[in-house]
Amino acid sequence: MAVNLPPPDPALLYPVPGVELGIATAGIKKPGRKDLLVVRLAPGAVAAGVFTRNRFCAAPVVLARKHLKNPVRALVVNTGNANAGTGKDGLARALRVCASLAERLDCKPQQVLPFSTGVIMEPLPVERIVAGLPAAVAGLREDNWASAAQAIMTTDTVPKACSRKVKLSGGEAVVTGIAKGAGMIRPDMATMLGFVATDVKIAGGALKRIVKKVADQSFNCVTVDGDTSTNDSFLLIASGTGVEARSDNDRKMLEQTILEVSQRLAQAIIRDGEGATKFVTVRVERGRSAAECRKIGYAIAHSPLVKTAFFASDPNLGRILAAIGYAGIKDLKTEKIDLYLDDVLVVRKGGRNPSYLETAALAAMKKPEFAVRVILNRGQSAATLWTCDLSYDYVKINAEYRT
Amino acid sequence: MAVNLPPPDPALLYPVPGVELGIATAGIKKPGRKDLLVVRLAPGAVAAGVFTRNRFCAAPVVLARKHLKNPVRALVVNTGNANAGTGKDGLARALRVCASLAERLDCKPQQVLPFSTGVIMEPLPVERIVAGLPAAVAGLREDNWASAAQAIMTTDTVPKACSRKVKLSGGEAVVTGIAKGAGMIRPDMATMLGFVATDVKIAGGALKRIVKKVADQSFNCVTVDGDTSTNDSFLLIASGTGVEARSDNDRKMLEQTILEVSQRLAQAIIRDGEGATKFVTVRVERGRSAAECRKIGYAIAHSPLVKTAFFASDPNLGRILAAIGYAGIKDLKTEKIDLYLDDVLVVRKGGRNPSYLETAALAAMKKPEFAVRVILNRGQSAATLWTCDLSYDYVKINAEYRT
Numbered sequence: 001m002a003v004n005l006p007p008p009d010p011a012l013l014y015p016v017p018g019v020e021l022g023i024a025t026a027g028i029k030k031p032g033r034k035d036l037l038v039v040r041l042a043p044g045a046v047a048a049g050v051f052t053r054n055r056f057c058a059a060p061v062v063l064a065r066k067h068l069k070n071p072v073r074a075l076v077v078n079t080g081n082a083n084a085g086t087g088k089d090g091l092a093r094a095l096r097v098c099a100s101l102a103e104r105l106d107c108k109p110q111q112v113l114p115f116s117t118g119v120i121m122e123p124l125p126v127e128r129i130v131a132g133l134p135a136a137v138a139g140l141r142e143d144n145w146a147s148a149a150q151a152i153m154t155t156d157t158v159p160k161a162c163s164r165k166v167k168l169s170g171g172e173a174v175v176t177g178i179a180k181g182a183g184m185i186r187p188d189m190a191t192m193l194g195f196v197a198t199d200v201k202i203a204g205g206a207l208k209r210i211v212k213k214v215a216d217q218s219f220n221c222v223t224v225d226g227d228t229s230t231n232d233s234f235l236l237i238a239s240g241t242g243v244e245a246r247s248d249n250d251r252k253m254l255e256q257t258i259l260e261v262s263q264r265l266a267q268a269i270i271r272d273g274e275g276a277t278k279f280v281t282v283r284v285e286r287g288r289s290a291a292e293c294r295k296i297g298y299a300i301a302h303s304p305l306v307k308t309a310f311f312a313s314d315p316n317l318g319r320i321l322a323a324i325g326y327a328g329i330k331d332l333k334t335e336k337i338d339l340y341l342d343d344v345l346v347v348r349k350g351g352r353n354p355s356y357l358e359t360a361a362l363a364a365m366k367k368p369e370f371a372v373r374v375i376l377n378r379g380q381s382a383a384t385l386w387t388c389d390l391s392y393d394y395v396k397i398n399a400e401y402r403t
Numbered sequence: 404m405a406v407n408l409p410p411p412d413p414a415l416l417y418p419v420p421g422v423e424l425g426i427a428t429a430g431i432k433k434p435g436r437k438d439l440l441v442v443r444l445a446p447g448a449v450a451a452g453v454f455t456r457n458r459f460c461a462a463p464v465v466l467a468r469k470h471l472k473n474p475v476r477a478l479v480v481n482t483g484n485a486n487a488g489t490g491k492d493g494l495a496r497a498l499r500v501c502a503s504l505a506e507r508l509d510c511k512p513q514q515v516l517p518f519s520t521g522v523i524m525e526p527l528p529v530e531r532i533v534a535g536l537p538a539a540v541a542g543l544r545e546d547n548w549a550s551a552a553q554a555i556m557t558t559d560t561v562p563k564a565c566s567r568k569v570k571l572s573g574g575e576a577v578v579t580g581i582a583k584g585a586g587m588i589r590p591d592m593a594t595m596l597g598f599v600a601t602d603v604k605i606a607g608g609a610l611k612r613i614v615k616k617v618a619d620q621s622f623n624c625v626t627v628d629g630d631t632s633t634n635d636s637f638l639l640i641a642s643g644t645g646v647e648a649r650s651d652n653d654r655k656m657l658e659q660t661i662l663e664v665s666q667r668l669a670q671a672i673i674r675d676g677e678g679a680t681k682f683v684t685v686r687v688e689r690g691r692s693a694a695e696c697r698k699i700g701y702a703i704a705h706s707p708l709v710k711t712a713f714f715a716s717d718p719n720l721g722r723i724l725a726a727i728g729y730a731g732i733k734d735l736k737t738e739k740i741d742l743y744l745d746d747v748l749v750v751r752k753g754g755r756n757p758s759y760l761e762t763a764a765l766a767a768m769k770k771p772e773f774a775v776r777v778i779l780n781r782g783q784s785a786a787t788l789w790t791c792d793l794s795y796d797y798v799k800i801n802a803e804y805r806t
Contacts, residue, residue, distance in 0.1 A: 055735045056728030056753075085724040087738065087754030120721020121755050230725050304707070304797070312802035318523020321488040322633050325459030332458045335490065350459075351490030352524050394707070395795050399715035 003279040003368050003388070005271040008161040010146035014174045016197040018042030018239025022139035023151040026132030028125055029080030029118060034151040036129060038136040039075040039195070040105060045239045047072045047113070048208040050215045052232040058084035059094040059124075060114040061231060067098070073107040075235070077115040077193065078129055079154050079180075084230035085121035093124040100130045104137050115193055117154055117180065117231055149178040152193055155397060156180055160268040166257040168250040170243035173200045175254075177261045181222075181269030194219055194234040194265055199242030200254055206245070210255045211236040218262035221385050222270050234262075270386045275393030278310045281371040285382040292329050293383035296374060299327035300387075307390035315361035317346050324374060333378065340373040341365065406682040406771050406791070408674040411564040413549035417577045419600040421445030421642025425542035426554040429535030431528055432483030432521060437554040439532060441539040442478040442598070443508060448642045450475045450516070451611040453618045455635040461487035462497040462527075463517040464634060470501070476510040478638070480518040480596065481532055482557050482583075487633035488524040496527040503533045507540050518596055520557055520583065520634055552581040555596055558800060559583050563671040569660040571653040573646035576603045578657075580664045584625075584672030597622055597637040597668055602645030603657055609648070613658045614639040621665035624788050625673050637665075673789045678796030681713045684774040688785040695732050696786035699777060702730035703790075710793035718764035720749050727777060736781065743776040744768065 024036040041047070049068060051061050060083055076097055083090045098112040105112075116124065149159035163176040177196030211234065219234050236258065245251045271279050282301050284293035300306055303323040309316045320339060324332075339347035342364040346356050364370045427439040444450070452471055454464050463486055479500055486493045501515040508515075519527065552562035566579040580599030614637065622637050639661065648654045674682050685704050687696035703709055706726040712719045723742060727735075742750035745767040749759050767773045 054725060054728035055730075055732065056724045056737050082721070085721050085750070085754065087752070089754070119719065120725060121750070122721075123755075230721075230728060304793075308798055308802045311798065314802065316522065318485070318488050318525075318633075321459045322457065322523060325457035325633060329458065334459050347488070347524070349490070351488060351492070352526075390707075390798060392795050392798050395711055395714065395793060395798060399711045399717065 002158045002272040003276055005158050005268055007158050008146060008149065013145040013161050013163045014165065014176055015142035015145070016174055016176050016239060017142065017199045018045060018241035019197045019237060020140040020142050021144040021148040022136040022141065023144070023147050024132035024136035024139070026078070026128050028078055028128055034147065035079045036132045036136050037075070037077040037148050037151040038101060038133065038140065039148070040140050041073055041237060042239045042241050043073070045072065045237060046202065046204040046207050047235060047237045048204065048211040049233060049235040050211055052230060054230050056085055056230050058082055058116060058231045059086055059090035060116045061233060062091060063094050063098065064113040064115060064233060067110050067113050070108070070110050072113055073111040074101055074105050075113045075115065075195070076101050077152055078117075079152055080118040081116060081122055081124050082118045082120045082231050083116040083124040086123060090124060093126045096126050097124070097129050101133055104133060113235070115231070115233055117152065117193055120230060145176055145178060152178065152180040154180065155274060156272055158268070158272050160265055160272065162261045162264040164257050164261055166253055168200065168243050168253055169246055173198055173242050173254065175257045175261050177265055179265035179269060181272070192219060192232045192269060194262065195237070196235070196258055196261055196265075197237040197239065198254065198258065199239050201240040201242065201244040202238045202251070202254070206251055207236055207238050210251070210258060213255065214259045214262050217259055218266040222266050222387070267386050270388050273388035274397045275391040275395070276388035277368070277391055278389040279369045280310055280387050280389070282385045282387060283371060283382065284374045284376065286379055287376045287381045287383075288379035290381045290383050293376070293381055294385070295329065296324055296327040296376070297383050297385040299323040300372060300374070301385050304390055307387070310365065310389035311391045313362060313365040315341070315358050315365055317341065317361065320372065321347065332376070336377040338375040338377065340375070342370050405561045405675040406679055408561050408671055410561050411549060411552065416548040416564050416566045417568060417579055418545035418548070419577055419579050419642060420545065420602045421448060421644035422600045422640060423543040423545050424547040424551040425539040425544065426547070426550050427535035427539035427542070429481070429531050431481055431531055437550065438482045439535045439539050440478070440480040440551050440554040441504060441536065441543065442551070443543050444476055444640060445642045445644050446476070448475065448640060449605065449607040449610050450638060450640045451607065451614040452636060452638040453614055455633060457633050459488055459633050461485055461519060461634040462489055462493035463519045464636060465494060466497050466501065467516040467518060467636060470513050470516050473511070473513045475516055476514040477504055477508050478516045478518065478598070479504050480555055482555055483521040484519060484525055484527050485521045485523045485634050486519040486527040489526060493527060496529045499529050500527070500532050504536055507536060516638070518634070518636055520555065520596055523633060548579055548581060555581065555583040557583060558677060559675055561671070561675050563668055563675065565664045565667040567660050567664055569656055571603065571646050571656055572649055576601055576645050576657065578660045578664050580668055582668035582672060584675070595622060595635045595672060597665065598640070599638070599661055599664055599668070600640040600642065601657065601661065602642050604643040604645065604647040605641045605654070605657070609654055610639055610641050613654070613661060616658065617662045617665050620662055621669040625669050625790070670789050673791050676791035677800045678794040678798070679791035680771070680794055681792040682772045683713055683790050683792070685788045685790060686774060686785065687777045687779065689782055690779045690784045691782035693784045693786050696779070696784055697788070698732065699727055699730040699779070700786050700788040702726040703775060703777070704788050707793055710790070713768065713792035714794045716765060716768040718744070718761050718768055720744065720764065723775065724750065735779070739780040741778040741780065743778070745773050
């Protein structure tokens, strides 16, 4: 069902020197599927992350955030259980997993970052995870990204991975990442995980700045209200085994490449959105601030009415106007607004464009990918979001998730 | 499909002296259905209303708001076309309808309030509406509430009407109302209309205070972000032909009765929600303010994940915790929160209640009506909202709305 999203070609996923990945079949929720991932980092690696702002944030998020203050040596990721809404017991369980892996990798539990995704409010099956660790550790390899992408899937139908090379002043570097998203219509309620690694040598502070900037232009463009699920995490790793990012230009080139990989991964989550049949870019232009453009973009991208119209390829575009109108921009002058569907001018100065033909909009909407473009004509800022349609299958998948 | 919502018994809808209703089949969108309603008010009647705050508010809303400043003599309501997103031309068309009715009723166009509901961004078919007015006016009768409830339906499957009598110090009075709601999951994107009338004699200022208070405890409890569709309107009429509300106690009794009628109507919109199979009360208690309780209630009531779980009778109640967590209450202490499903204590102090059995929650969720109760344990305020589940039929209805 995924929209224009072929599975990644393992041959095109460049290994990142200093980053080894191992997976296992731990039987966490269901037997017989890859559900555990261990990542070992070279000594001297630096990591930076952004995490959910949900008040019910999961135990692994609490620990990962804390452990990031130490030199990180490993990641442990499980699917099938989110370890969220589990209180103090959840923290203790997550820490036991960290401790078990730390012992095997000869580091401290505080140097291990835990990540979990799956059902909320059920106790983490520590024993099964710990029992799976030896196999994952035994299988640690640098060329294991494709398997890793599979091991972190939940309701994803396609593994998500992306890789790029970039030339810095000191030589070539590599950026490779994987992500998983239940591909929710509103990812703020889901668990979204993204891991991107590079071999570049770069200071922790610089990496921290990059991860925030990149998140805002990639994973946060498919997410509502900031990163608000219980488990959402995006982690950026620099193993430091490769060339150094020496100059501002190097750091800029690196950031661009990380952004490209991260945007691809974020878009892949939407392309694989639960029940998605359409991939829609929502661009809001000429607003007073990026924030107001995002607010309007989100109102459109979250409207069940707009999304069902996308699904039906029904150019019932008044629903988009209604969404713009209730986005909460108090002084918005609707009589200035233009609305395009791809290149079709639907609304001009707040009303139906006299020369607009519904057949033209229909043709655009029948494609698996199209863009909604709103021109506010009141400033110089813009924002781009990505979303999908709302189909029968969304309901089916979520009504039957646990059965 | 509507949940516990039998059609109103015409014999139980008390006529309101001084309020006559006439309907017609004007062929506005489809031929052969009642789609036009005219209401004539006795001289001296007072009216007060609350309207959408959507920036793209419809032409009839602009006019109704303006005309409310004059002594109102009539209402004209059409379905099949919302006359929203139609710019200046939309205003001119709505005014032509008012003028035509005013001529027939011997009043000024500025004494007529127009209301429209239906598809957004299509020109109002003035000629068809004007051609339907003679039949509607010819049929004006006080005992016509049941037909009026039918004439304002769009995707509603059941007409919505409610009537009560109340004893004031001067004698008995009557309160009768009708409403229509596309019964959206999020009514802020729909057109919701509510008209409630009484024969009580009361000052315009007092009626204005009542309409705001009542709206906040009825129609605004099934609505997000205030009243934010393009056409939402709730109008309260006092014909003044009956007993006078003389004392504070009279006004309080009247307000209570109007609230009861309005809550019934608002709940009816949810019971007839598009595709609804469950009617769910969301109550948030012991918050610091009613506003924060409403915010959390809305987060739960709008979550597609929570709503699909309702549909599936799946006690995947971690989804409710996630919604509470991202509701945007920054200093919320999750470890204080209790969560009930009807009388089943699911979450205690932010984590799974040790003695909670999923079978108990399942039994509650299998019923067509149940309550979600969140206890924040940080204050004395509370809020109650009503919502429905998200089913296949919601998608079906909205994907096929115009076809």
